[in-house]
Amino acid sequence: MLIVTLPEVTPVQEAEALQDDLHRAKIEPYAWVINASLVAAHPRDRVLAQRARAEYPQIRRVCDALAQRVVLVPFQAEEPAGVERLQRLAMIP
Secondary structure, eight states: OEEEEOSSHHHHHHHHHHHHHHHHTTOOOSEEEEEEEHHHHOOOSHHHHHHHHHHHHHHHHIIIIIOSSEEEEEOOSSOOOSHHHHHHHHTOO
């Protein structure tokens, strides 16, 4: 099982509550996916760079306290739909 969240306060809190429910059911998530991260996209625009910096506390929280395995997926200009785009996203040759 993967837990997927956005790098924002409310989505991380909701994902943490889901993980707590799963733990009570004796289910251990394999990893967390932090999706649509501006940090991982390395924006050059000043406003987007500021928004990216705002993601750091939630990314740190997930990495330091909530998950042993974390995948950070950058914000995409286009939806990664289809085999080719998914392979590029996953860096599969």
